[in-house]
Amino acid sequence: MLDFFTIFSKGGIVLWCFQGTGVTESFTGPVNALIRSVILQERSGNNSYTHDALSLKYKLDNEFELVFVVGFQKILTLTYVDKFIDDVQLHFRDRYKNELEQKGALTLLNSNFAFEDDFKMLLREAEESSKARGPTSMRSFNASLKSQKTVKSMIETKGGDKGKEQGGKKNKNELHILIKSCLVVQGMQLSSMKGDLLAVDYESSEGDEEEEEEEDAVERGAFGGMFGMLKGLVGSKSLSQEDMEPVLDKMRDHLIAKNVAAEIASQLCGSVAKKLEGKVMGTFTTVASTVKGALQDSLVQILQPKRRVDILRDVLEARSQRRPFVITFCGVNGVGKSTNLAKISFWLIENGFTVLIAACDTFRAGAVEQLRTHQRRLNSLHPPQDHGGRPIVQLYEKGYGKDAAGIAMEAIAYARNQAFDVVLVDTAGRMQDNTPLMTALAKLIAVNMPDLVLFVGEALVGNEAVDQLVKFNQALADHSMSDKPRLIDGIVLTKFDTIDDKVGAAISMTYITGQPIVFVGTGQTYNDLRSLNARAVVGALMKA
Numbered sequence: 001m002l003d004f005f006t007i008f009s010k011g012g013i014v015l016w017c018f019q020g021t022g023v024t025e026s027f028t029g030p031v032n033a034l035i036r037s038v039i040l041q042e043r044s045g046n047n048s049y050t051h052d053a054l055s056l057k058y059k060l061d062n063e064f065e066l067v068f069v070v071g072f073q074k075i076l077t078l079t080y081v082d083k084f085i086d087d088v089q090l091h092f093r094d095r096y097k098n099e100l101e102q103k104g105a106l107t108l109l110n111s112n113f114a115f116e117d118d119f120k121m122l123l124r125e126a127e128e129s130s131k132a133r134g135p136t137s138m139r140s141f142n143a144s145l146k147s148q149k150t151v152k153s154m155i156e157t158k159g160g161d162k163g164k165e166q167g168g169k170k171n172k173n174e175l176h177i178l179i180k181s182c183l184v185v186q187g188m189q190l191s192s193m194k195g196d197l198l199a200v201d202y203e204s205s206e207g208d209e210e211e212e213e214e215e216d217a218v219e220r221g222a223f224g225g226m227f228g229m230l231k232g233l234v235g236s237k238s239l240s241q242e243d244m245e246p247v248l249d250k251m252r253d254h255l256i257a258k259n260v261a262a263e264i265a266s267q268l269c270g271s272v273a274k275k276l277e278g279k280v281m282g283t284f285t286t287v288a289s290t291v292k293g294a295l296q297d298s299l300v301q302i303l304q305p306k307r308r309v310d311i312l313r314d315v316l317e318a319r320s321q322r323r324p325f326v327i328t329f330c331g332v333n334g335v336g337k338s339t340n341l342a343k344i345s346f347w348l349i350e351n352g353f354t355v356l357i358a359a360c361d362t363f364r365a366g367a368v369e370q371l372r373t374h375q376r377r378l379n380s381l382h383p384p385q386d387h388g389g390r391p392i393v394q395l396y397e398k399g400y401g402k403d404a405a406g407i408a409m410e411a412i413a414y415a416r417n418q419a420f421d422v423v424l425v426d427t428a429g430r431m432q433d434n435t436p437l438m439t440a441l442a443k444l445i446a447v448n449m450p451d452l453v454l455f456v457g458e459a460l461v462g463n464e465a466v467d468q469l470v471k472f473n474q475a476l477a478d479h480s481m482s483d484k485p486r487l488i489d490g491i492v493l494t495k496f497d498t499i500d501d502k503v504g505a506a507i508s509m510t511y512i513t514g515q516p517i518v519f520v521g522t523g524q525t526y527n528d529l530r531s532l533n534a535r536a537v538v539g540a541l542m543k544a
Contacts, residue, residue: 001078003054003071006031007092010065016113030054031069041301041514043271050074059085062279063238064093064100084126091118193350199533200496200520239276247291248273258541259504261463264511272298296538302511303534309490309518314451315353315421324415326423330441331456332468333429336494336521340456341424342374344519346526349382349392353421358411359397360404361428368397371426405444412448425450432471442479445486454518456492457509459499465508490518497522501540
């Protein structure tokens with residue numbers, strides 16, 4: 001029934017493995033996918049993972065830094081797996097406790113973990129108990145909890161939340177984004193944007209520093225701050241779910257208040273709990289500080305995904321191949337696709353590249369005219385006479401009501417013939433539930449195969465960000481003509497200057513896609529484009 005079971009250390013040393021009868025494929029592929037996509041990306045809130053035709057269940061042992069993974073065909077419903085993996089973990093720990101406590105790579109490599117007999121015994125017991133367990137009968141209404149509820153207990157009174165509101169303290173600790181901007185006017189003067197973009201940064205005002213000092217003083221005395229509810233020393237003991245639950249509940253509420261989607265906040269807290277459960281605490285370490293540190297590390301890891309997008313390097317590589325580098329922008333209505341496309345154009349021409357803008361928004365009135373205005377202003381900043389009489393930015397448009405995929409194809413061919421370095425494809429805004437428009441976007445991407453597909457999203461959204469990204473990716477996958485469909489490659493986060501320290505949308509978008517935030521829009525001028533500083537964003541997110 002099981003395809004494989006493996007036990008390995010967090011350092012990557014396989015201590016013991018089992019492969020089912022008749023299974024010929026190696027388990028390394030699914031396990032490596034689990035490590036890359038779940039464990040390293042801090043997505044271990046859910047203990048299951050699907051890879052091709054296999055379902056994987058895993059358990060982390062944080063005390064001995066071990067990982068237990070079982071794999072079986074996903075068409076099977078094995079009800080005993082969760083208890084079975086717990087039993088294996090306990091037996092393996094008990095049997096090899098002395099070897100595991102030494103925690104040395106050489107010790108693990110030299111140790112002989114002969115566990116096959118115990119494993120088969122545990123597996124046999126689990127399968128037999130599963131067969132012996134009969135179908136559960138449905139409870140009667142009188143035996144259920146609903147029968148004990150009264151009408152009065154289901155009515156909410158205004159006074160119920162009053163105490164909660166009074167107990168809450170208005171947050172005065174605000175963060176201010178450093179924005180260097182100047183007014184866009186005719187004959188505008190903008191600072192240079194050559195090279196890599198500046199990172200989004202934060203600074204605290206004097207009032208903020210005073211507030212922090214007050215909070216530190218309160219924490220030293222008794223309780224204070226977001227994580228001040230559990231400040232007792234825990235001594236050298238293993239952390240349990242019960243120890244962390246009060247802190248995690250408060251942490252979840254804090255993340256949601258900072259605009260992290262509720263579902264993502266719950267998964268993050270679940271991942272932190274799994275990461276810390278069983279970990280031995282130091283004598284002078286508090287539960288609150290340990291949980292907070294683990295969450296910060298997880299958030300930084302999420303904002304620094306496995307793939308880094310380096311557009312300047314990729315454009316140079318495409319130029320060496322005598323072809324244009326194509327970037328397609330997509331997103332819902334009104335998030336700033338055309339405006340941020342113009343900012344990216346300015347950044348590219350500041351770095352010496354020629355840009356062709358493809359006007360593929362053939363629905364919105366004024367879309368082409370907006371891009372033409374940006375083209376004229378960008379060319380006034382870099383006059384053609386400074387570039388051999390050739391405009392450094394050009395607009396390719398065919399008016400309104402035309403097929404967007406066809407216009408994009410013609411624009412890319414024109415850019416190749418005219419030796420443009422970059423093609424920026426502007427598409428019409430569309431809601432994620434609009435099936436015809438989502439089909440048209442999938443067609444545009446499938447036909448033209450751009451080098452980069454950027455989703456443009458607002459920093460203002462919370463739960464909506466998850467829905468938008470999931471449905472955009474799903475539409476691209478469903479309507480693609482390839483076995484390996486092109487999905488969203490990166491994110492442009494706009495209106496970042498309007499949210500103060502409620503930066504949770506960055507976490508939600510990166511977590512749900514696993515793709516990096518490539519650009520951050522921090523204003524309305526061409527200079528207001530930044531890269532993401534993961535640690536600064538996490539610092540803003542964690543402040544009370």
